[in-house]
Amino acid sequence: MIKGNFIDNLPKVYGIYTGGFLGFIIIMSIAEQMGMTAKTIGICFVAFTVAIYAIIGYLSRTAQADAYYVAGRQVPTVFNGMATAADWMSGASFVAMAGGIYFKGYGYMALLVGWTGGYVLVASLLAPYLRKFGCYTVPDFIGTRYGGNLSRFMAVVVLTVASFTYVTAQINATGTIASVALDIPFQYAVYVGLISILLCSMLGGMRGVTWTQVAQYIVLIIAYLLPVFWISNKMGAGFFPHFMLADEVSRIAELEAQFGFVKNTAENLKEVPKGLAGITKAHSAVNATPWAFISLALAMMMGTASLPHVMMRYFTTPSVKAARKSVGWSLFFIFLLYSSAPMLATLSKLSLIDPSLPTGIIGKSIAEVQSIDWYQNWNQANLMFVSDFNGNGTLELNEFFMGGKAVVLATPEIAGLPYVISGLVAAGGMAAAMSTADGLILAIANAISHDVYYKIIDPKAETAKRLVVARVLLVVIGFAGATIAALEIQGILGSVIWAFDFAMSGLFFPLVLGVWWKRANKEGAIAGMFLGLVSGAAYLVWVRTGGSGFLGITQLTFGIFGSAVSLVAMVVVSLMTQAPNAATQKMVDEVRVPAGKSILGKQH
């Protein structure tokens, strides 16, 4: 079933899969009517979907290097787009994004613009050229274009720093969801999450990850869109929320003006559990300076173009032409979710704060709010909190606090949707976090096994031995990530943004100039990667330890400083040293033309 005509049958296979998943949702909702408990539904959703991914992972097992590293370079455009979208949209996008918009409004939406605009850079500057190159990994491109083991090794270092920062957050997210859905302690749930992740990638490498990511995209997009449309209809806000929420947005602005943003005293805020926030920023007004918005968007865009787990997805397409189109499809599938997040934030906020809606809690008495079922549930989960700061017995806007995750996780329940939707959302969050974690762990393990082990340490190694090394590394890196995740050092969103900054500091200019500037040479690239990463990291440490920063560059945008240093270092050092030799220049010329053989052979 899987080989040969599997590719031709893809629409049918995933069509049946989607139908099966919808059928499963219906069965679960019937079971709920018949009295299945909420807990059992949650377990069923997570266990059923993870089992399916594991089966796909098993069926995609392979013993060939090009299938393991680049899925045999035969993934069709649209399906690669779906896989990239799942690879891209992490637990943070799924669980935390709507919450960020809900609390921070305009200032946060720079991330939406940045995380989509980056794909224009991917499509126009990099992806088609790296596909033509025919590399297995991103350091493979750096190492061959610039030459020398040191440049290759530096690229592996940057890739590992950026991806590892990112992956701990994803394993953390799988752990959070698994611990809630399966009702086990977080420290164990992290490892349950990890094993699910490894089931998808261990046997099939990139091929396994590709086909599970497509399956995960289908689950996560259904899980995100279904509640948004349902809530919107239930509230009478419009059957197609994206085009019809203008009244709701202006109603929120009206209510904000009516309630006012009362500032709480530090004394009062001490009572509020850690991680919860109140509504302090306007929903749709511009509440950030142009530079604060633009610098964050720019950092995310350049980071997008430098993150190896995204770039390597475009190595799997059959042609250069397909790589370009595939970037477009990726962004389309991402757009479906990203354009819905602000709508969910709007619906969630209005349903909570509008006193004229039955679900609105602002203006009710504190005692009444505290007796609501869903309030008690989410208060127990440490995601909601109310307190009567001014002692008037009524809940004011500044007296209501919520965790960022609650917007996605709790809104269905608040709006009165059946529990089956909450189970579905848990499965969607799990799919989002798993698919990103898989892509990242594979990117690190492949870079170390291919670029460090095979290209530097033992170039004569047999394919079988290389793949054993790759798989061992996969497990080791996964466990290292899970162990750090279990320590719960950083919040999900913070470390995700850092990963973008690290990646752009070290890799953006060495990658882009490798294609677009023939004069760029080995010494320049090494200086660019090294100084970029080091200066970016130093800036982060400086700001974190009380440094004031400059030019309004914060700990979220330190990559702007790092990449500027990287660019200057690369240009200066390149010009001071010898131009690359004729063979390298010719290689760059060939990369710029889609036709003809790839630079690196099919098996290398």
Place this chain on the structure above:
Amino acid sequence: MSKQEQHWEKSKGLLMMTLAIWFVFSIGIFLFGAEMNEVTGPFGYPLTYWFTCQGSLGIFVILIFWFANRQEKIDEEFGFSERGDD
């Protein structure tokens, strides 16, 4: 100028145009975020708000497909397109 150089010149031109459009909708308009938000945009949303939720994002999707088609045309013009289909 050789055929390959001409092809690269044209590709660079397309890149510049693509990046210019990208710059306008990812950076340029947000220089005037506060002023623009006073205007009512599509579907009745405040204009800057609409761009951050849907406008810029949707324009990026269209821009990439437009770029891919134009680049394919350039490749075909110089006989550099690949054989076979995706």
